Amino acid sequence: MPQVLSHQQLIDIAEKFGTPTYVYHAERITEQYSRLTDAFSGIDATFFYACKALTNINVLKHIKSIGCNIDCSSVNEARLALMAGFEPGRVLYTSNNIAFSEIEAAKELGVHINIDSLSNLEKFGKKYGHSYPVGIRLRPNIMAGGNLKISTGHSKSKFGIPLEDVDKIVQLVKDTNLHIRTLHIHTGSEIKDVDVFVKGIEVMFEAAKHFPELEIIDLGGGFKVPYEPGDEGTDIQLLGKKVAEAFSAYAKQYGKTFRVWFEPGKFMVSEAGYFVTKVNVLKQSGDIRFAGVDSGLNHLIRPMFYGSYHHIENISNPKGKMLPYNVVGNICETDTFADNRMIAEVREGDYLVFYNGGAYGFEMASNYNSRFRPAEVLVKNGEAKLIRRRETIDDIISTQVLD
Structure with missing residues (x-):
């Protein structure tokens, strides 16, 4: 079976380093490379x-x-x-x-x-x-x-x-x-x-x-x-x-x-990556349930750019009743991650994980809406290590020439 990070490992990382955060699993990268050399x-x-x-x-x-x-x-x-x-x-x-x-x-x-x-x-x-x-x-x-x-x-x-x-x-x-x-x-x-x-x-x-x-x-x-x-x-x-x-x-x-x-490229790192977000707001509009997370297309543009599918799980309430949600972001644009997606019942404050987060996630991220790019964490030998800190307002203005 492929090596995966558990829900609890991802929750621990989210609580330690905040959200949204990209998490990469070194051993899974190694595993993918071994598959190639063997084949x-x-x-x-x-x-x-x-x-x-x-x-x-x-x-x-x-x-x-x-x-x-x-x-x-x-x-x-x-x-x-x-x-x-x-x-x-x-x-x-x-x-x-x-x-x-x-x-x-x-x-x-x-x-x-x-x-x-x-x-x-x-x-x-x-x-x-x-x-x-x-x-x-x-x-x-x-x-x-x-x-x-x-x-x-x-x-x-x-x-x-x-x-x-x-x-x-x-x-x-x-x-x-x-x-x-x-x-x-x-x-x-x-x-x-x-x-x-x-x-x-x-x-x-x-x-x-x-x-x-x-x-x-x-x-x-x-x-x-x-x-x-x-x-x-x-x-x-x-x-x-x-x-x-x-x-x-x-x-x-x-x-x-x-x-x-x-x-x-993608073969090496996609499945080794997880994107962990936190639910900010729940909204009901007719029969549509919106789960608004603390991220957007500025952090993960693939669903809006390519129409790509990322599997999403509620790791805070994995055994909850399965309900349909539109998972959306906090950017002042239509930034929908998933439409009518069946997810275990979502509550404000829950952590949602997006799978296949290792390829073209952080790499295509931006500061749109002047929001900070997320942190990155590498898990190796069971230890979670920060490999890119979350940005601050100083990073936003660092290359601007101030009058």
């Missing part, structure tokens, strides 16, 4: 945690300690990774519509680099030639993911260099003597269908024929995690089996083997 033990696979999901440096240090590498979406994430102790060779930076100066900065850090535009690829080749191996992010023209907002590989996506431009890439390599070591794709998030990854492999194998120095095929991430009770995630064991079969068949046919890279 892909039959292939030369390396995992880079996609840290855009959660970048608290204490979490990054834990991820380093268990042997996982790190994937970064900005040069600042790469700097954080180095601050957390990752060696440059364990850091992957994938650019996305950024100024070439940021790629130059990443190169100076000595990290692995993926480039996603012909423009920046040409600039890189002209400046560095064959001296610094680089990866190319391709757009595979595959529709995948939980919804359009998190699908990144389809034909209208902003991400990557379109497959139909492979000939242009080949010409750039010839003109600038680029060293292409990696081909990279990422088709989306919340991908349950294993065959989507297999289709991506086929695309990569075809493209690989154009790059004789290629060593690595990076299949990105996007593994689905369960959100609703009874929901199922990506079958990681089946995926590992199919990936191994595909790469083995390619090696037999063409006599060439590749290393395989993956970039799991």
